[in-house]
Each structure stands twice: as C-alpha cells, then as structure tokens.
Amino acid sequence: xxxxxxxxxxxxxxxxxxxxxxxxxxxxxxxxxxxxxxxxxxxxxxxxxxxxxxxxxxxxxxxxxxxxxxxxxxxxxxxxxxxxxxxxxxxxxxxxxxxxxxxxxxxxxxxxxxxxxxxxxxxxxxxxxxxxxxxxxxxxxxxxxxxxxxxxxxxxxxxxxxxxxxxxxxxxxxxxxxxxxxxxxxxxxxxxxxxxxxxxxxxxxxxxxxxxxxxxxxxxxxxxxxxxxxxxxxxxxx
Amino acid sequence: xxxxxxxxxxxxxxxxxxxxxxxxxxxxxxxxxxxxxxxxxxxxxxxxxxxxxxxxxxxxxxxxxxxxxxxxxxxxxxxxxxxxxxxxxxxxxxxxxxxxxxxxxxxxxxxxxxxxxxxxxxxxxxxxxxxxxxxxxxxxxxxxxxxxxxxxxxxxxxxxxxxxxxxxxxxxxxxxxxxxxxxxxxxxxxxxxxxxxxxxxxxxxxxxxxxxxxxxxxxxxxxxxxxxxxxxxxxxxx
Numbered sequence: 217x218x219x220x221x222x223x224x225x226x227x228x229x230x231x232x233x234x235x236x237x238x239x240x241x242x243x244x245x246x247x248x249x250x251x252x253x254x255x256x257x258x259x260x261x262x263x264x265x266x267x268x269x270x271x272x273x274x275x276x277x278x279x280x281x282x283x284x285x286x287x288x289x290x291x292x293x294x295x296x297x298x299x300x301x302x303x304x305x306x307x308x309x310x311x312x313x314x315x316x317x318x319x320x321x322x323x324x325x326x327x328x329x330x331x332x333x334x335x336x337x338x339x340x341x342x343x344x345x346x347x348x349x350x351x352x353x354x355x356x357x358x359x360x361x362x363x364x365x366x367x368x369x370x371x372x373x374x375x376x377x378x379x380x381x382x383x384x385x386x387x388x389x390x391x392x393x394x395x396x397x398x399x400x401x402x403x404x405x406x407x408x409x410x411x412x413x414x415x416x417x418x419x420x421x422x423x424x425x426x427x428x429x430x431x432x433x434x435x436x437x438x439x440x441x442x443x444x445x446x447x448x449x450x451x452x453x454x
Numbered sequence: 455x456x457x458x459x460x461x462x463x464x465x466x467x468x469x470x471x472x473x474x475x476x477x478x479x480x481x482x483x484x485x486x487x488x489x490x491x492x493x494x495x496x497x498x499x500x501x502x503x504x505x506x507x508x509x510x511x512x513x514x515x516x517x518x519x520x521x522x523x524x525x526x527x528x529x530x531x532x533x534x535x536x537x538x539x540x541x542x543x544x545x546x547x548x549x550x551x552x553x554x555x556x557x558x559x560x561x562x563x564x565x566x567x568x569x570x571x572x573x574x575x576x577x578x579x580x581x582x583x584x585x586x587x588x589x590x591x592x593x594x595x596x597x598x599x600x601x602x603x604x605x606x607x608x609x610x611x612x613x614x615x616x617x618x619x620x621x622x623x624x625x626x627x628x629x630x631x632x633x634x635x636x637x638x639x640x641x642x643x644x645x646x647x648x649x650x651x652x653x654x655x656x657x658x659x660x661x662x663x664x665x666x667x668x669x670x671x672x673x674x675x676x677x678x679x680x681x682x683x684x685x686x687x688x689x690x691x692x
Binding site: 278279284288289290292293294298301302309389392393394399400403406407415434 | 523526547627630631632638644648
C-alpha cells in the first residue's frame with residue numbers, strides 16, 4: 217500500500233469489519249440457541265423473535281459487504297490484506313445463511329400443534345444443537361485469532377453431527393410409521409434437524425475461509441463427511 | 455476512473471465477469487432440469503452427473519469472486535461501475551446456492567428405491583420446476599439486459615410456485631398417511647419440492663440484485679409471498 221497513512225486507514229477499516237463480523241456471529245449464535253429452545257418449549261413468541269432478528273443479520277451482511285468493497289476500492293490492498301477483506305465478506309455470507317436457517321426453525325414453532333414430544337428426540341436435537349453451536353463458536357474464534365489448527369479441527373469435526381442427524385431421522389421415521397398422526401410434526405422436526413446439520417456445514421465453510429485467509433489458497437482436500445441424504449436406503453420401509 | 459485506458463480496461467474486466475456469470479447461469483439451468491429429470495425417471499447415473507457438475511459451479515463462483523475483487527482493487531470503480539461488479543459477485547453467490555440445491559436433488563435419486571410414483575405428483579413437480587426454471591432464465595436475462603421491469607416481474611411472481619409447493623406437500627402427506635411404506639419416498643420428494651421452492655427464492659434474490667445494480671439502493675418493499683413452512687396447520691392430522 218502506498219503510504220503509512222493508507223496502511224493505518226486500512227487497519228482501521230479492517231478492525232471495523234472484524235468487529236462487525238464478530239457482532240454478527242454473536243447474534244447468529246443467539247438465533248441458533250433461541251430457535252431450538254423455541255422448538256423444544258413450543259414457545260411461539262420466542263420463535264417470532266428469532267424470525268424478527270433475521271432482518272438485523274441481513275442488514276449486517278449488506279453493511280459488511282459495502283464496507284469491504286469500499287475498503288478494496290479505496291485502499292487497494294494486496295495479498296494477505298486483500299484476503300482479510302474477502303474473508304470478512306465470505307464469513308458474513310455464511311453467517312447470513314445460518315441466520316436464514318435459524319429463522320426457518322423459528323417459523324416452524326407456530327406450526328407444531330401436536331403435543332407429541334418424545335424425550336429421546338428432544339435429547340438428540342439438543343445434543344446436535346450443542347455440537348453445532350460449539351463448532352460455530354470455535355470457528356468464529358479461530359477466524360478472529362487467525363488460528364489455522366483450530367479452524368481445521370472444526371473442518372474435520374462434523375462427522376458426529378451427521379451421525380446424530382441420521383439417527384434422529386431414523387427415529388422420526390419410526391414415529392411416523394407407528395402413527396400417522398405424528399407425521400406432520402415429525403416432518404417439521406426433520407426439516408429442523410436438516411437445518412441444524414446445514415448450520416454445521418456453514419461452520420466448515422468458515423473453516424475453509426480461515427484456511428484461504430491464512431494460506432492464500434483454497435483448501436483442496438475432500439472433507440471427511442457422512443452423507444446423510446441417502447438415509448432412506450438404511451431405514452425400514454425400503 | 456483515472457484515464458481512458460483504465461475505463462477500457464474496466465469495460466473489458468466487466469465483460470469477462472458478465473460472460474462468466476452467463477456461463478454459470480447456463481450450467482445451473484441445466485443442473486435444475488437434469489436433477490428433476492433424474493428424479494422423475496429414477497436415472498441414478500444422471501443424478502450422479504448433476505452431483506459432479508457442482509464442482510464446476512463452485513469453481514466458477516470462486517473465479518468470479520477473485521476477478522471481481524481484483525477489478526475493484528485495480529480499477530477503483532465508483533457508482534454504477536462498482537455496483538456492476540458487486541452485482542456479478544452477488545448473482546454468482548445465488549447461482550452457487552442453486553447449484554447446491556440441484557446437487558442435493560441429484561444425490562437423492564439413488565435413495566428413491568420405491569416404485570411408488572403417482573402421476574399427479576410427477577405433474578406437480580414438473581409444473582413447479584418449469585415455473586422456477588422460467589423464473590431463473592428470465593431473471594438472468596433481465597440481469598444481462600439491465601431490464602428492471604423484467605426483473606421486477608420475477609420478483610413479484612413466485613406466489614404461484616409457493617402455492618404449488620404447498621399443494622404438493624399436502625398430497626405427499628396424504629400418501630404418507632395412507633401407507634407407511636410411502637413415507638421415506640415422500641420425505642425425499644418433500645425435500646426436493648422445498649429445494650425447488652428455494653431455487654425460486656434465489657431467482658427473486660437475483661431480481662433484488664438487478665434492482666440494486668440499476669437503482670443504487672436496496673429494495674425495501676416486502677415481497678408478496680405465500681408462507682409455505684406453516685403448511686402443517688392446514689393439512690389433515692392437526
């Protein structure tokens with residue numbers, strides 16, 4: 217960059233971007249927790265608050281994108297500096313998608329009219345959410361601290377989430393087959409379980425962004441990943 | 455921009471970006487068609503080809519992002535020029551998500567082991583796909599031609615898609631309640647119908663990007679939209 221003045225201006229721009237991403241991350245973590253709480257406690261009002269919070273997430277993402285683009289145009293950063301800015305944009309995109317997924321769960325709370333709520337299912341959903349939430353927290357910490365090993369731990373670590381999701385799907389299928397009155401309820405929970413799994417996928421996307429930011433290239437390894445979408449071949453009824 | 459030379463270099467960068475977005479759009483349109491064809495014809499090999507094609511989409515998105523960022527850093531475009539570049543990045547992000555959704559449908563083909571395939575369901579799925587595909591085509595044309603009225607037509611026009619999706623969900627629920635052996639199959643089709651609906655949402659996102667590109671501000675109106683996720687309150691069994 218041209219001068220010491222530009223370098224300082226860039227640092228201040230970057231700090232503000234990082235601060236906004238951290239703010240967005242905090243809000244998104246809360247949306248995840250609250251959407252699953254709302255589901256489990258059938259708290260329609262809390263579900264609606266999650267839906268309403270998504271607007272703030274969308275605004276933060278646009279704000280981060282605009283600032284990032286202006287910083288690139290004004291300061292013409294190169295190499296690591298440029299990657300820092302691009303990474304802030306990418307992380308904001310993943311956080312915005314996580315917000316959408318939490319919002320979708322929040323919306324579903326109002327539709328869960330049945331009283332059916334087996335304890336094993338709740339425990340599974342809670343366990344899965346805890347795991348995914350800790351992945352999101354860890355990867356955002358790794359991003360803030362430029363900690364590549366920590367990011368790679370998240371990147372490798374979502375097999376357990378996929379396994380729980382598959383087992384939840386099987387259990388939901390069993391309940392549906394036992395009693396057709398459970399079907400609507402179980403479908404909503406399937407979409408929610410899938411949303412939580414996808415939130416985990418976004419955590420691994422953010423881990424890939426940390427890799428790119430630090431190493432200067434896209435990660436090329438194939439991530440170890442249990443493929444849940446073919447669950448139906450392994451459950452009864454096929 | 456500084457000089458005529460820079461202006462020409464910018465135009466050439468922008469043309470290349472627009473060309474890449476058009477290429478990506480063409481590939482994504484084909485992925486949508488082929489994934490639904492594969493589902494309907496139970497063509498596992500075609501499903502796998504759709505899954506494989508997604509890598510190309512991901513690469514194109516990264517390529518567009520990198521070129522866009524370099525163009526902003528090198529040419530320091532302002533106003534409409536800057537918005538053109540940001541819009542190319544945004545459209546590429548939506549196209550990448552559409553590719554993911556088509557890939558997910560392609561994956562599911564292999565899991566559909568049942569022979570159950572009611573004609574009414576197939577027709578509904580085909581009709582919904584035709585509508586969404588024509589939205590994707592129209593909005594990409596509107597983007598390429600800077601045609602705001604055409605983009606706004608797409609933006610307003612996804613209520614029909616939502617209505618078909620809701621009616622498909624109801625029908626799938628009926629089949630599930632009639633015979634538990636249909637459940638796994640119907641769940642896969644529900645996820646697919648939801649994916650197609652989400653592809654329609656991305657088409658409206660692209661319409662919003664066209665608005666931003668041309669008007670220089672985010673669209674603020676609320677889009678008219680039937681909310682499908684609460685379907686369960688209106689179907690039997692609740």
